[in-house]
Amino acid sequence: MSAEQTRKLIALAAIWITLLLAPYWMVPLGGYTALATRVLVLGLAAMSLNFLLGFTGVLSFGHAAYFGLGAYGAGLTLKFLALSTPLALVAGMLLGGVCGALLGTLIVRRRGVYFAMVTIAFGQVFYYIAFQWSSLTGGDDGLRGFSRQPIDLGLFKLDILSDPNNFYYFVLFCFALAAGTMGFILRSPFGRTMIAIRENERRSRFLGIPVERHIWIAFTLSCFFMGFAGALYALVNNFADPRGLHYSQSGDFVMMAVMGGMRSFWGPLLGAAVFVVLQDYLSSITVNWMSFVGLLFVLVVLFFPRGLLGFIQRSKA
Amino acid sequence: MNVLEIKNVTKRFGNLVAVRDVSLDVAKGELCAIIGPNGAGKTTFFNLISGFFPPTSGAIAFDGRAITKLATHERVRLGMARTFQITEIFPELTVFENVRIAAEVAGGYRLRPWINRSESEQIHRNVEDTLKLVSLETKTDRLVGELAHGDQRAAEIAMALALKPHLLLLDEPTAGMGDQETYHITQLIRRLHRDSNYTIVLIEHDMRVVFHLADRICVLDQGRMLAQGTPQEIAANETVQAAYLGIAT
Numbered sequence: 001m002s003a004e005q006t007r008k009l010i011a012l013a014a015i016w017i018t019l020l021l022a023p024y025w026m027v028p029l030g031g032y033t034a035l036a037t038r039v040l041v042l043g044l045a046a047m048s049l050n051f052l053l054g055f056t057g058v059l060s061f062g063h064a065a066y067f068g069l070g071a072y073g074a075g076l077t078l079k080f081l082a083l084s085t086p087l088a089l090v091a092g093m094l095l096g097g098v099c100g101a102l103l104g105t106l107i108v109r110r111r112g113v114y115f116a117m118v119t120i121a122f123g124q125v126f127y128y129i130a131f132q133w134s135s136l137t138g139g140d141d142g143l144r145g146f147s148r149q150p151i152d153l154g155l156f157k158l159d160i161l162s163d164p165n166n167f168y169y170f171v172l173f174c175f176a177l178a179a180g181t182m183g184f185i186l187r188s189p190f191g192r193t194m195i196a197i198r199e200n201e202r203r204s205r206f207l208g209i210p211v212e213r214h215i216w217i218a219f220t221l222s223c224f225f226m227g228f229a230g231a232l233y234a235l236v237n238n239f240a241d242p243r244g245l246h247y248s249q250s251g252d253f254v255m256m257a258v259m260g261g262m263r264s265f266w267g268p269l270l271g272a273a274v275f276v277v278l279q280d281y282l283s284s285i286t287v288n289w290m291s292f293v294g295l296l297f298v299l300v301v302l303f304f305p306r307g308l309l310g311f312i313q314r315s316k317a
Numbered sequence: 318m319n320v321l322e323i324k325n326v327t328k329r330f331g332n333l334v335a336v337r338d339v340s341l342d343v344a345k346g347e348l349c350a351i352i353g354p355n356g357a358g359k360t361t362f363f364n365l366i367s368g369f370f371p372p373t374s375g376a377i378a379f380d381g382r383a384i385t386k387l388a389t390h391e392r393v394r395l396g397m398a399r400t401f402q403i404t405e406i407f408p409e410l411t412v413f414e415n416v417r418i419a420a421e422v423a424g425g426y427r428l429r430p431w432i433n434r435s436e437s438e439q440i441h442r443n444v445e446d447t448l449k450l451v452s453l454e455t456k457t458d459r460l461v462g463e464l465a466h467g468d469q470r471a472a473e474i475a476m477a478l479a480l481k482p483h484l485l486l487l488d489e490p491t492a493g494m495g496d497q498e499t500y501h502i503t504q505l506i507r508r509l510h511r512d513s514n515y516t517i518v519l520i521e522h523d524m525r526v527v528f529h530l531a532d533r534i535c536v537l538d539q540g541r542m543l544a545q546g547t548p549q550e551i552a553a554n555e556t557v558q559a560a561y562l563g564i565a566t
Contacts, residue, residue: 189426196418199407206367206405207476208393208422217428 070230096227261307
């Protein structure tokens with residue numbers, strides 16, 4: 001094994017150990033377990049966006065739509081269909097993913113700023129639907145009246161509602177599944193075509209890659225992951241918020257990805273951690289917490305163009 | 318048998334006729350060079366062959382199959398590979414990774430979310446053989462963007478070769494090169510043609526390279542095919558001398 005492979009393996013082990021032990025080190029540091037859970041879920045969303053942004057080189061500014069759709073999909077399932085947490089997760093993922101797949105066919109021919117604009121426009125459509133269709137979605141008040149259900153493991157039921165640690169580990173398990181799948185795809189021949197498109201679209205085309213079709217697949221996969229993250233978010237809050245579909249939420253995800261480092265797989269998770277922890281801490285001090293996060297974002301973009309993780313990696317190497 | 322049959326293609330951009338009623342047949346194993354002054358329509362002609370855009374009129378057949386309306390990636394799948402006047406590579410990937418993407422696409426794995434060990438080894442061998450062919454085997458782990466210009470051109474050719482093409486289109490392979498690099502690329506193309514029997518169409522400005530390599534030379538001028546023939550015929554052709562060679566030499 002080469003030195004670089006060893007280093008990667010150690011870094012990977014460190015990440016997973018940190019995540020596995022989060023409830024035990026966050027509380028003594030003044031945090032709380034539910035905060036770690038939020039970091040995981042929003043981190044997964046940022047990683048899903050980055051699957052497209054960082055590895056296919058396509059910027060979607062409306063990805064909150066598929067996140068929000070996932071949340072509503074999960075919430076509506078729990079409220080009206082069945083009291084099953086796994087079913088709610090699958091339903092949320094499918095709703096986000098299928099909508100993404102359908103709209104993706106219209107979006108993928110656009111490039112650059114036009115791509116971003118079209119994704120915002122379609123995203124806002126879902127926002128207004130959630131906002132206006134009060135009878136189903138609860139409108140401006142959001143969707144209430146559901147809660148995450150115990151997980152039936154056959155031998156016993158796992159209570160994820162009242163025990164924050166249990167819920168954290170349930171979310172971590174879901175996160176691991178999604179992140180593992182993403183990592184697996186990125187290391188496959190298909191994943192390499194995504195990176196090829198990011199690096200040089202013309203060359204990719206002239207290597208025989210139907211670029212639009214590959215971007216569509218990447219977009220759709222990214223929306224499935226996004227829907228999954230959104231469904232988890234609905235479980236975190238026992239609530240689905242129309243603002244979760246809004247383009248400002250999309251902006252937050254882009255910010256997390258860029259701040260953490262969009263060329264690295266784990267960067268967006270770090271970005272989400274910084275974002276969520278800062279938000280949690282600062283919003284208890286000032287209502288203008290966003291100005292501080294914004295300032296940090298500007299500093300990171302100016303001084304660490306590869307993001308926080310990119311900077312850490314570079315200074316180690 | 319002809320690999321490429323181009324019949325009366327014309328390409329208009331608004332009022333400009335970039336390529337006017339050009340026909341060309343390229344036989345299997347042949348090396349055909351396209352020359353002509355700047356703005357003669359050489360690259361437009363190449364773009365028509367490789368499917369960058371469709372011709373306004375005319376027909377193109379590849380291996381006996383009509384491809385006039387096919388998209389770029391479909392032509393590549395049929396066995397057509399090209400390089401560009403300005404090198405098109407994946408600068409932030411290593412030499413190996415650049416060529417591996419080409420080899421995996423050519424192997425039909427592009428949509429696969431996994432690759433098994435024996436397939437992966439097959440791809441590795443394929444990539445290594447290709448890199449040996451273009452003499453980049455000692456630089457496999459270097460980032461392509463950090464290589465010298467000549468090596469980047471060689472890497473681009475390696476990507477095209479990894480596609481195992483029946484037809485190789487090279488747009489000014491020696492553009493921007495010094496004498497030493499030009500010599501190496503010329504030798505490489507010669508090997509590909511003589512030893513590996515590739516069918517090659519190339520655009521080239523350097524007349525030494527053209528006369529050294531080509532079986533046949535086509536002269537384009539103002540979008541028209543001015544003349545075509547063996548290097549000897551072209552060198553002796555008075556129209557060509559007046560239009561082009563006289564200026565170049």
